[in-house]
Amino acid sequence: MPNFDYEAPTSLASALELLARPGEISPMAGGTDVIDQLKNNRRNADLVVDLKRIPDLLVLESNGSGLRIGSAVSCTEVHNFTAENGNYSALAESSELVGSVHIQNRASIGGNVCNAAPSADTIPSLLIHEAVAHTASASGEREIPLIDFFAGPGQTVLQKGEILKELGVPTPSANTTSAYLRFIPRNEMDIAVAGVGSLIEVDPSSDVVTKARIALASVAPTPVRAYAAEEFLEGKNIDVEVIAKTADLAVEATVPITDVRGSAEYRKELIKVLTKRTLNICLERLA
Numbered sequence: 012m013p014n015f016d017y018e019a020p021t022s023l024a025s026a027l028e029l030l031a032r033p034g035e036i037s038p039m040a041g042g043t044d045v046i047d048q049l050k051n052n053r054r055n056a057d058l059v060v061d062l063k064r065i066p067d068l069l070v071l072e073s074n075g076s077g078l079r080i081g082s083a084v085s086c087t088e089v090h091n092f093t094a095e096n097g098n099y100s101a102l103a104e105s106s107e108l109v110g111s112v113h114i115q116n117r118a119s120i121g122g123n124v125c126n127a128a129p130s131a132d133t134i135p136s137l138l139i140h141e142a143v144a145h146t147a148s149a150s151g152e153r154e155i156p157l158i159d160f161f162a163g164p165g166q167t168v169l170q171k172g173e174i175l176k177e178l179g180v181p182t183p184s185a186n187t188t189s190a191y192l193r194f195i196p197r198n199e200m201d202i203a204v205a206g207v208g209s210l211i212e213v214d215p216s217s218d219v220v221t222k223a224r225i226a227l228a229s230v231a232p233t234p235v236r237a238y239a240a241e242e243f244l245e246g247k248n249i250d251v252e253v254i255a256k257t258a259d260l261a262v263e264a265t266v267p268i269t270d271v272r273g274s275a276e277y278r279k280e281l282i283k284v285l286t287k288r289t290l291n292i293c294l295e296r297l298a
């Protein structure tokens with residue numbers, strides 16, 4: 012592994028000052044992606060700035076408007092918190108899928124987002140909740156809807172010296188359910204060949220879907236929302252035909268590649284199957 016300097020600041024201000032310095036500076040939270048990339052010469056760093064000791068990045072709370080999840084909060088903590096607090100099944104499910112228990116204990120949700128892998132498991136769950144990325148740099152803070160955060164495989168819209176501070180996840184209504192499923196060739200420790208997060212809100216007096224959100228992993232250069240499928244589903248009573256048509260429309264949002272994990276056609280078929288399954292799980296959860 013190439014040599015690099017290492018700093019572990021304990022305040023956000025110190026971290027931002029370090030990150031604003033000239034040279035190749037790499038923020039690191041859990042390091043489960045960063046260290047591997049450094050070891051395999053897929054990343055250069057003069058300085059690695061460890062974000063795990065900064066209290067501002069370790070916030071995890073539910074308030075009147077929703078969840079605040081600090082970027083350095085581990086996937087294990089996100090899972091435990093969202094499994095116990097509120098209506099965030101998809102987020103609880105996806106944060107429990109990242110690698111093994113050991114990886115989840117170390118890996119942060121912010122690292123999963125900022126690594127910007129098309130296959131990242133927590134991103135579709137955040138997208139269906141219309142999460143907002145709160146960023147910070149030496150020149151100030153900004154808010155970016157998460158759907159606008161990704162610029163390509165491994166690429167985000169973060170500027171040099173800017174980090175993800177926290178994710179804001181609005182509170183879903185009581186009549187909302189969600190689910191996340193991915194397909195991998197083995198039971199764990201693999202990345203998604205395809206993944207689907209679905210969220211529906213249903214009017215209990217009529218069973219009409221008042222809101223639908225569907226987000227896909229591993230089938231485009233960035234995680235994507237399946238807007239045509241969402242629009243079709245909204246305003247309808249869900250039945251087998253509606254679910255089948257929604258799943259067909261979800262495929263329209265994909266531009267998959269063929270690689271060692273699966274062909275483009277296989278990925279499209281997986282999106283169809285996973286969309287149907289996640290919607291059926293949402294319905295079971297509403298019952």
Ligand SMILES: Cc1cc2nc3c(=O)[nH]c(=O)nc-3n(C[C@H](O)[C@H](O)[C@H](O)COP(=O)(O)OP(=O)(O)OC[C@H]3O[C@@H](n4cnc5c(N)ncnc54)[C@H](O)[C@@H]3O)c2cc1C
Nearest residue numbers: 040041042043044045110118119122123125131132174175
């Ligand atoms: C064995 C193994 C299995 C894995 N399995 C899965 C899996 O099943 N699903 C999955 O989605 N991923 C998986 N991963 C990938 C990885 O564990 C996740 O992406 C993890 O969430 C990364 O979090 P981290 O805190 O370790 O990120 P780090 O490695 O610290 O950082 C990842 C990237 O984000 C940047 N970064 C981190 N925090 C910030 C911040 N606050 N602001 C700006 N940039 C930041 C870093 O500079 C780097 O580019 C696996 C990795 C390993 C090694």
